[in-house]
Amino acid sequence: MNILQINSSARSTGSESTRMNDKIVAGLLADNPGATVVRRDLASDPHPSIDEAALGALFTPADQRTPEQAARVALDDALIAQVQAADVIVIGAPMYNFGITAQLKTWFDAIARAGVTFRYTATGPEGLLKDKKVFVTLSRGGIHRGGASDSQMPHVQTFLGFLGLTDVTFVYSEGHGMGPEAVAKARAQADADIEAALA
DSSP states (O other): OEEEEEEOOSOSSSOHHHHHHHHHHHHHHHHOTTOEEEEEETTTSOOOOOOHHHHHHHTSOGGGOOHHHHHHHHHHHHHHHHHHHOSEEEEEOOOBTTBOOHHHHHHHHHHOOBTTTEEEETTEEEEOOOSOEEEEEEEOSSOOTTSTTOOHHHHHHHHHHHTTOOEEEEEEEOOTTSOHHHHHHHHHHHHHHHHHHHO
16 A cells, blocks of 8 residues: 655644644554555645746647756656555645645645546546545634535545545544634544544
């Protein structure tokens, strides 16, 4: 088993989504001791966002790219290769201002490539990243699950489904801005949900 762990919190320590990610990966390793883990922290090892130069490189045929363009595309290629090689993907997605972090959005932009991770057909788009299990950990300061303010989860679910990643388990830890008692309750519930998901 190949496990890909994606941490997208801006925090180097004390991140709840990263804590949940670590717990999921530890559980997977306990059941699959021979598994390999690739961890990528998008805050400490940021990926460049899409700009005009990046778009120019991506839309230039490979044999016509300048060395600079080839190097830029290679950065995205490396992320795509990690996703393609993974059997299980664990994504930390803390809520920042009702959405995913800029770091996670940049990762999404890098791994979505027509003809590689999805393609358009006569009947519509088809995701090419199939037969993979995905866990997404969602941490929030308030309570948003299932409400109108939770635009984050549908966005992540739609994006992953577009790439063919439809076996997705979401784990929530909410209320972290509502005091120590709420934090303790949220963590206990998240841990129980993780144990249930891995059972």
